Structure formats: C-alpha cells, structure tokens
Amino acid sequence: MTPPPPKAVLFDWDNTLVDSxxxxxxxxTATFEALGQRPWTLEETKRNVRKSARDSFPELFGMRAEEATEVFYRTYEADHLQQLRALPGADAMLRRLATAEDLLLGVVSNKRGHLLRLEAAELGWERYFGPLVGAADAARDKPAREVIDFALxxxxxAPGPQVWFVGDTDIDVLCARNSGCTAILVRAEPPGEGEFGNLPLGGHVSDCKTFAQLTLSALENGKVEQQIRDFS
Known part of the structure; x- marks a missing residue:
C-alpha cells in the first residue's frame, strides 16, 4: 500500500545522511583489540552494527561492557568530526525539505545524543531539524517505540503512518513497525530477498535527491507518486 503524505520525517543518521x-x-577495531578479541572486518562491521552500545555491548563483551564502551567512545570521539562526510545529495535534500510548510524534520539515531548533535552542528544541519535524538536520550534506544515518542x-x-521513518537497515524498519510509523528505505541497494522478513516496508528509493522530490510532490499533491517502489 502506498504510504500517506508525511507530517513528520524522522531520519536515521549513520549511513542514511552521513558516511560513517x-x-x-x-x-x-580498537575496542575488540583492547579486550583481546578478534576485530571484525569492515563487512562484518557493516553487517553487525545496528543497536546502540548501551544495548549491544553487554551482548558482545559481557562483564567488560563498561570498559568496552569507554574504549569505543574514546576512540570514536578522537576524530569523528574530522572524518565526518555527508552522503551525496543529503545536504540539498534537507535544504529542500526544510522549505516545506508544516513538515517536521528530525533525527533518531543510536549514536550517543551529544555526539549526534555535535555532528549536526559541524555540518550546519541543526537548523533543519526539530528533534535530534540519540542513544540514551530516551528511556530506550532504537528500535524501541519510546525513542519515537520522545522525538515527537x-x-x-502522534506516531502513525504519516510519520515516515527513513533509514537504511533492518533496525530502522523495525523501529518504524514498533511505533506504527511508515518505514522508507533510502539506499542504492533495493531490499534483499527476505532481508526484512515480515516487517512492513512503505517503500524504497535509491538516493536523497529522489526522496526529496517524492516527499515534496506528496505534500503538494496529497499522494505519493508511483516512483516510490512499494514492498508492502
């Protein structure tokens, strides 16, 4: 089913808006090495990093989760602003969407909230967003419904189909499902066979420019044009 036009668009951050x-x-890698474990390859990192450190590190590191968290964030904070890169078309997309009347833009990320807000400020993007919600800002992190309630x-x-949650992975789709929102996948690769199981996906577009065009058209015409690929 084609999703309704949005009243709010909530974006994932890492690898939806920025290349991180x-x-x-x-x-x-620094964290695994510090704790004497085999580091993941880059492909394993891309496949496995989904949850916040608050949720995932106890599973990965057990009783040493606190130590692992300290190493991870110390390493990350050392150069994350220098390494920060917007994904192609993300800045232009946000500029265009920010001109729409009565459309709330926000971010819901599993990156720690203060780091998320530092990165948004570094890119000059904080002016585009209302809520900038990261890990530990709400009672529970993505994919829990509480983080969407907190953002809105x-x-x-209210959370519902007219709130679009835009991301690139299964945890974003699951977060949308848990909060009753519409999941929109924005990435070059279409969904893989069985990638999202029975999770409802409102649609897929390949890039930020296309997403901006479709969103503004939906707001103007009251419907989502068929260029969005429907997987529901």
Whole structure:
C-alpha cells in the first residue's frame, strides 16, 4: 500500500545522511583489540552494527561492557568530526525539505545524543531539524517505540503512518513497525530477498535527491507518486 503524505520525517543518521562506516569500524577495531578479541572486518562491521552500545555491548563483551564502551567512545570521539562526510545529495535534500510548510524534520539515531548533535552542528544541519535524538536520550534506544515518542513529544504529531521513518537497515524498519510509523528505505541497494522478513516496508528509493522530490510532490499533491517502489 502506498504510504500517506508525511507530517513528520524522522531520519536515521549513520549511513542514511552521513558516511560513517570508516570511523565506526576504526573504533570497533580498537575496542575488540583492547579486550583481546578478534576485530571484525569492515563487512562484518557493516553487517553487525545496528543497536546502540548501551544495548549491544553487554551482548558482545559481557562483564567488560563498561570498559568496552569507554574504549569505543574514546576512540570514536578522537576524530569523528574530522572524518565526518555527508552522503551525496543529503545536504540539498534537507535544504529542500526544510522549505516545506508544516513538515517536521528530525533525527533518531543510536549514536550517543551529544555526539549526534555535535555532528549536526559541524555540518550546519541543526537548523533543519526539530528533534535530534540519540542513544540514551530516551528511556530506550532504537528500535524501541519510546525513542519515537520522545522525538515527537510536544510536536502535536502522534506516531502513525504519516510519520515516515527513513533509514537504511533492518533496525530502522523495525523501529518504524514498533511505533506504527511508515518505514522508507533510502539506499542504492533495493531490499534483499527476505532481508526484512515480515516487517512492513512503505517503500524504497535509491538516493536523497529522489526522496526529496517524492516527499515534496506528496505534500503538494496529497499522494505519493508511483516512483516510490512499494514492498508492502
């Protein structure tokens, strides 16, 4: 089913709006090595990094999760702003969407909240967003519904199909499902066979430019044009 036009668009951050795999992989490598474990390859990092450190590190490092968290964030914070790169078309997309009337733009990320807001400020993007919500800002992190409720609090917009959650991985789709929102996949690769199981996906577009065009058209015409690929 084609999704309704959005009242709010909430974006994932890492690898939806910014290219951050290199710095994440470097910090994960340092963490595994510090704790005497085999580091992941870059492909393993891309495949496995989904949850916040608050949720994933106890699973990965057990009783040493606190130590691992300290190493990871110390390494990450050393150069994340220097390594920060917007994905192609992301800045232009946000500029265009920010001109739309009555459309709330926000971010819901599993990156720690203060780091997320530092990166948004470094790119000059904080002016585009209302909520900039990261890990540990809400009672629970993505994919829990609480993080969406936290992001929309005070906006007058309730979680539902007219809130689009835009991301690139299964945890983004799951977060949308858990909160009753519409999941939109924005990445070059279409969904793989069975990648999202029975999770509802509102659609897929290949890049930021296309997403901006479709969103603005939906707001103007009251419907989403058929260029969005429907997987529901």
């Amino acid at each position: 795999w290199a710095v994440i992989h470097h910090a994960m 609090a005070g906006s007058g917009i």
